[in-house]
Structures are given as C-alpha cells and as structure tokens.
Amino acid sequence: MVTETTTGYTQIELLTLSGPEYRRVSTNPPRPPTEDEIPIIDLTPIDGDLESRKELAMKIRKAAQNTGFFYIKNHGISDNLIERALSQAKAFFAQSDAEKDKVSFRKSQIAEGYHQVGSTQINHKESRDNKETFSIRYNPEYDPTVANPDHLLANKAYSYGGDGFLWDGTSHLPKFRETTIEFWERRLTLARKMVSIFALALNLPEDYFNEMITHPGADGLYIHYPGTGDTETNVELTKQVDAGIGSHTDIQCLTLLWQDMSGGLQVLSASDEWLDAQPIPGTLVVNIGDFLQRLSNNTFKSTVHRVHNRQTTSRYSMPFFLGFNPDAICEVVPSCIDEEHPALYDPISCGEWHRSRLALAQRQIIVK
Numbered sequence: 001m002v003t004e005t006t007t008g009y010t011q012i013e014l015l016t017l018s019g020p021e022y023r024r025v026s027t028n029p030p031r032p033p034t035e036d037e038i039p040i041i042d043l044t045p046i047d048g049d050l051e052s053r054k055e056l057a058m059k060i061r062k063a064a065q066n067t068g069f070f071y072i073k074n075h076g077i078s079d080n081l082i083e084r085a086l087s088q089a090k091a092f093f094a095q096s097d098a099e100k101d102k103v104s105f106r107k108s109q110i111a112e113g114y115h116q117v118g119s120t121q122i123n124h125k126e127s128r129d130n131k132e133t134f135s136i137r138y139n140p141e142y143d144p145t146v147a148n149p150d151h152l153l154a155n156k157a158y159s160y161g162g163d164g165f166l167w168d169g170t171s172h173l174p175k176f177r178e179t180t181i182e183f184w185e186r187r188l189t190l191a192r193k194m195v196s197i198f199a200l201a202l203n204l205p206e207d208y209f210n211e212m213i214t215h216p217g218a219d220g221l222y223i224h225y226p227g228t229g230d231t232e233t234n235v236e237l238t239k240q241v242d243a244g245i246g247s248h249t250d251i252q253c254l255t256l257l258w259q260d261m262s263g264g265l266q267v268l269s270a271s272d273e274w275l276d277a278q279p280i281p282g283t284l285v286v287n288i289g290d291f292l293q294r295l296s297n298n299t300f301k302s303t304v305h306r307v308h309n310r311q312t313t314s315r316y317s318m319p320f321f322l323g324f325n326p327d328a329i330c331e332v333v334p335s336c337i338d339e340e341h342p343a344l345y346d347p348i349s350c351g352e353w354h355r356s357r358l359a360l361a362q363r364q365i366i367v368k
C-alpha cells in the first residue's frame with residue numbers, strides 16, 4: 001500500500017538579531033498533535049492554593065519544554081466578552097478601505113492601528129501575509145492596576161499606546177473602544193497570572209517577575225484572514241499570497257490566542273513536523289515567545305508557527321502578546337544556569353529587545 005508519508009525535509013529561514021537562523025521542516029502535510037505535543041491544560045488551579053498552583057506550573061513546564069504550545073481551558077475570560085470582541089473585529093474589518101485607513105498604522109509613532117492585507121511579510125522567504133489587522137498597545141490609562149498613569153505617561157523615554165486617532169476613527173462603531181479595551185484588560189490580568197505560574201515553572205519564587213510587569217509591553221490584535229473566495233480572481237490572488245501569516249516565532253514572553261473554528265494554525269513540533277493546532281471551543285492557545293526562551297536559557301521553547309487559511313471564507317483570530325516593562329533589564333534566570341549550562345545571553349532591556357525585533361520585522365513591510 002502506498003502511504004502519503006515521505007521522509008523529505010526542507011528548511012525555513014528566520015531572521016534574528018544575530019543573523020538568519022535555519023530550521024529543518026518535514027515536507028509532510030500537517031498532522032494532528034498528540035496530547036503531549038499540544039496538551040489541554042485546565043487553568044482552574046491558578047486561583048487555588050500554592051500546592052495546586054505548583055502542580056499546574058509543572059504541567060506548563062512540561063509543555064513549555066516540549067512544543068512550547070498548549071491550550072488553556074477554564075481561563076476565566078467569558079464567552080460573552082469573546083463574542084462581543086469578535087463582533088467588534090468583524091464590524092471593523094467589514095468597513096470600506098477608506099474608512100479603515102482612517103486608523104492606519106502610518107499615523108502612529110508606534111505602529112498601532114490598521115495594517116491592510118499584504119502590507120506585512122513576517123517571513124521574507126515566504127509570501128506576503130494575507131491578513132489585515134487592528135492593534136492596540138499598552139497604555140497605563142487602560143490598566144486598572146496603575147494608580148497614577150500620568151506619572152508613567154510623562155516619561156518620554158517610553159512610547160505607550162493610546163493614540164487618539166484610533167478611537168476618533170472608530171467612534172462610529174458602537175462600543176468598539178470599550179469592548180476592545182475591556183478584552184485587552186482581561187487578557188492582561190490573565191497574562192500576569194500566567195507569568196507567576198511561569199516563574200514557578202522555572203523553579204523561581206512566584207513573584208519573581210512581578211516588578212517587571214507593572215507596565216509591560218502588551219499588544220492586543222484583531223486579525224482577519226480573507227478566504228480564498230470562489231471566483232477565478234480570488235483563486236489567482238491566493239496563489240500569489242500563499243500564507244495568512246508566514247513561519248515565525250513570537251517576539252515577547254507569552255502569547256494568548258483566541259482563534260475561530262476555521263483552523264489553519266500550524267505549529268512546528270519538536271520532531272520538525274507541522275502540527276495542526278486545531279481550534280478547540282472554550283480554549284485559548286498559549287505559546288512562548290523569544291524573550292521567555294532567552295530568559296530561560298532555551299529551557300522553554302519559542303516555537304515556529306504559521307497560519308494558512310485555505311477555506312473560501314474568512315478566518316478571525318485575536319492574539320494578545322505580553323512582554324515585560326520596557327525599562328526592565330532582564331537576564332537569564334539563576335535557576336536555568338549551572339556549571340554545565342552557562343548563560344547563553346547577555347542582559348537586555350525588554351523595550352530595546354521589542355523595538356529591535358519589530359524593526360527587523362518592519363523592514364519587511366511592503367508599503368503599497
């Protein structure tokens with residue numbers, strides 16, 4: 001019997017601050033992950049006692065060392081809020097190009113706002129990204145844990161989000177601003193709790209990173225991946241614009257991702273095969289970014305992933321990226337260093353890291 005399995009491999013190229021990096025990738029079609037490759041982790045113990053939090057942390061440690069991707073259920077963000085945010089994303093993207101361009105990222109110092117289809121290319125060896133996005137960044141005024149936002153806003157060394165034109169240009173969409181900020185804020189709270197669990201997972205005190213996430217990098221995105229449609233023109237376009245988002249790793253510490261039921265998210269396994277990170281209702285996908293990999297001396301994996309939307313209809317997703325405070329100087333944590341494993345990385349400020357990595361990605365933006 002002829003099976004479809006081949007032993008072929010190809011390479012993908014990733015740009016890093018120290019030059020291009022190459023990863024071996026199987027040419028087999030994506031397959032479903034095993035339960036260990038992308039486990040579903042119940043987050044209920046996150047609000048339990050220290051013993052149950054430690055148990056949870058050990059599950060997360062295992063996932064972080066293996067594929068670096070896992071699903072979380074019982075994460076505390078209500079279906080209702082997710083539905084409301086999704087409706088806002090759909091309402092925003094359904095507008096005319098002219099309307100969406102009113103909040104173009106080009107009007108922002110820090111690339112907040114709208115990026116149109118084909119305006120980014122996250123992997124310079126693949127196609128342009130067939131997606132449009134709307135993004136907001138951290139603003140102390142949206143963060144309920146910050147008692148005195150003016151103090152932070154007055155520090156001109158930081159570039160916070162909250163560009164007025166974003167909300168002026170969307171004020172005709174009922175509840176767009178409130179819902180977008182509410183969803184962002186709930187995910188910030190969850191991501192902060194996850195950072196404490198990651199500290200435990202790294203055999204550190206639970207509050208080890210707390211002072212580094214008082215005003216962290218925190219980006220909330222709405223993403224729309226257009227479908228292939230059923231017309232000849234769209235089929236042609238899909239051939240040219242192959243990837244929804246090309247192969248990449250995330251930049252910061254951790255990503256919380258909500259995806260709709262379309263499918264199309266693919267994750268590179270520890271055995272160099274593409275896995276289908278299929279949507280599971282009621283879950284968010286969590287993955288580790290390059291900064292956490294760096295802090296953990298490569299103990300935790302920042303994993304390559306991509307999205308291919310091969311269906312005729314739209315795919316929507318809503319990722320949230322958490323970093324550390326822009327002024328936090330971070331170094332490899334002591335629990336990941338010993339005589340046989342010296343620190344592989346120098347200390348770096350999280351803000352500088354984020355800026356340099358974004359600049360690397362921005363160089364690939366094709367301005368239409």
Ligand SMILES: O=C(O)CCC(=O)C(=O)O
Nearest residue numbers: 223245259265307317319
């Ligand atoms: O849309 C998705 O499912 C993933 C998006 C993603 O990987 C990203 O924005 O970095």
Ligand SMILES: [Fe+2]
Nearest residue numbers: 248249250305
């Ligand atoms: Fe990503």
